[in-house]
Amino acid sequence: MQTELKAALAETATAVERTISHLLPSTEMAEAPLFEAMRYGCLNGGKRLRPFLVLHSASLFGVNADCALRVGAAVEFVHCYSLIHDDLPAMDDGELRRGRPTVHRQFDEATAILAGDGLLTFAFEVLADPETHEDPNVRCQLVTALAKASGGRGMVGGQMLDLIAEHETFDLGTTTRLQRMKTGELIAFSCEAGGILGKAAPAQRHALRAYAHDLGLAFQIVDDLLDVEGTQEETGKTVGRDAQAGKATFVSILGxxxxxxxxxxxSRQAAAHLEIFEGRADMLKAVAEFVVARRA
Amino acid sequence: MQTELKAALAETATAVERTISHLLPSTEMAEAPLFEAMRYGCLNGGKRLRPFLVLHSASLFGVNADCALRVGAAVEFVHCYSLIHDDLPAMDDGELRRGRPTVHRQFDEATAILAGDGLLTFAFEVLADPETHEDPNVRCQLVTALAKASGGRGMVGGQMLDLIAEHETFDLGTTTRLQRMKTGELIAFSCEAGGILGKAAPAQRHALRAYAHDLGLAFQIVDDLLDVEGTQEETGKTVGRDAQAGKATFVSILGxxxxxxxxxxxSRQAAAHLEIFEGRADMLKAVAEFVVARRA
Structure with a gap:
């Protein structure tokens, strides 16, 4: 199954790349550097795990793949904007991302701030577009869910907690909440999005949410492990930063x-939540395995 | 009419203040500084011109005032996020805004970046909420229009042009385009929003758009004039920055x-577009006069 998963991840990555490039073309106008920075920040990179979750949760309900790809691109715009802003000198001051200079190093700080703002805004424009789904109720639900997952009570709130973690020592409970907000909510949205697009029954949405919750935490724990165990060559980003910043992580708390x-x-618990979909969710179950086995 | 307008502006400002404070409460959680910075950045300040335009364009069509106030608050979230990011050291490096320290001076840079991100995201959450309008099609139209007005082809694109203007000399055409994008699009959204909420006929929407277009340019020309003629006491912000940065403005080009x-x-042309509404648009016509007469 992991071989099949890797092929499917590669296929999705190619499709997402194409969708993003199509949605976000270059321009000849004077503001071209903004669009170059937006494209630089979200093309050529990443596992595209979140779009993969959107596509494969949507396929459980027979959703049109082009619609799911648009939602996948929107999630990726939000994910990439958060990385661009997180890498800024005033935040994590990252130099490398996916093996390349971060956006503010490749362009400049002001352009990086605006590129992030532009990507975040564009995510909502894509979701609200009738091409994403014919039913405006579905589109509104997507906008609401993405905004909640990525705003002050979701990802942005988690980034704030992450900043505070540099000078306060959080316990396991607050660290779990931090990580659930910072990375878990957007992963949860990616899985829920399939259910929204497919107008899934409450029990099915609940199963996807529970899966995403466990998957997101497993993902973050492994991220913390890779920050300690991984190398820059493997991960494509600067490692060892959490320990250097004295931040409480799952690894520093649990060992x-x-x-x-x-x-x-x-990871096992995440897969178990998907039993109600029987064989149709094998790819999502494989993701749960992949997430803990990955080296990057 | 200007006396009535001033009373109406003050009344709207109070209602907007209340709506924002209600939508965006403080929190006792560890991420509290984020919400404090978000509130600091969008409470106690400003003319609330954009919400006023939403309310009074909406009232042309008998739209419920509470719905219009929510949309007005959403526009203000976007306007205030743009000021917070624009004031950052990497951008305009502003020290004062509305007579108080800018958000990154009052908190810190990282918190200011996140507060801006949080406000932008929250604007879309508010628009997509069923409380804003019962018809999901209307809500989707609002999200689309706000995203277009504030993204890379709107406000954020205008901010990019503004950065480029520091080291390139734009002609009148590009300067006009810059200003239309940077401030005009959000003003245009504010006027269009009333038409969207009220399901206005195409001719009515067109009139509001034409009004907003002229109003936005007039507004920006006066902003440029105030940057040259005004004092910090009057405007509540640092003046003379455009000339200092050597930027082409309407004033530097036209005198x-x-x-x-x-x-x-x-201003006169803006008011003329509203003739189709007869006496019902007197307040919007008065705004066009006010915008060129203001000293702050």
Missing amino acids: RERARAQAEML | RERARAQAEML
Whole structure:
């Protein structure tokens, strides 16, 4: 299954790349550097895990793949904007991202701020467009869910907690909440989006949400492990920054062994939530395995 | 009429203040500084011109005032986020805004970046909420229009042009395009929003759009004039920054006299577009006069 998953991830990555490039063309106008920075920040990179979750949760309900790809691109715009702003000197001051200079290093700080703002705004424009779904109620639900997942009570709130974590020591409860907000909510949206697009029944939406919740935490624990165990060559980004900043992470609180055991438990639990879909959710179950086995 | 307008502006400002405070409460959670910065950045300040335009364009069509106030608050979230990011050290490096320290001076840079991100995201959450309008089609149209007005082809694109203007000399055509994008599009959205909420006929929407177009340019020309003629005490912000940065503005291109004449012509032309609404648009006509007469 992991071989099939890798092929499917590669296929999705290609389709997402094409969709993003189509939605976000270059321009000849004087503001061209903005669009270059937006494209630089969200093309040529990443596992495209979130769009993959959108596509494969949507396929459970027979949703048109082009619609799901648009939603996948929108999630990726939000994910990439958050990386661009997170990498700014005033935030994490990242130099490398996916093996290339970060946006503010390749362009400049002001352009990076605006490119992030532009991508975030564009995500909502794409979701609200009738091409994403014929039913305006579905489109509004997508906008609402993405805004909640990425705003002050979601991802942006998690980034704020992450800043505070540099000078306060959080316990396991607050660290879990931080990570659920910072990365978990957007992963949860990606899985829920398929259910929204497919007008899924409440029990099905609940199963997807529970899966996403466990998957997101497992994902983050492994991210923390890779920050300690990984190399810059493997991960394509600067490693060891959490420890350097003295931040509480799952690894610093639980230790490496217990952290890995916890990630593996969450991965199995995530897959178990999908039993109601029977064989149709095998790809999503494989993602849960992949997330804890990855080296980048 | 200007006395009535001033009373109406003050009344709207109070209602907007209340709506924003209600929509965006403080929190006791660890991420509290984020919400404090978001509130600091959009409470206690400003003329609330954009919400006023939403309310009074909506009232032409008998739209419920609470719905219009929510849309007015959403526009203000976007306007205030743009000021917060524009004031950052990497952008305009503003120290004062509405007579108080800018958000990054009052909090810190990272918090200001996140507060801006949070406000932008929240604007879309508010628009997509069923409380804003019962018809999901109307809500989607609002999201689309706001995203277009504020994204890379709207406000954010205009901010990019503004950065480029620091080291390139734009002609009158590009300067006009810059200003239409940077401030005009959001003003245009504010006027269009009433038409969207009220399901206005195409001719009515067209009239509102034409009004907003001329109003926005007049507004910006006067902003440029105030940057040259105004004092920090009057405007509540640092003045003379455009000249210092060597930026082409309407004033540097046209000279003060022709710039003022142009603003006055645009103001009269803006009001003329509203003739189809007969007496019902008197308040919007008065705004066009107010915009060129203001000292802040």
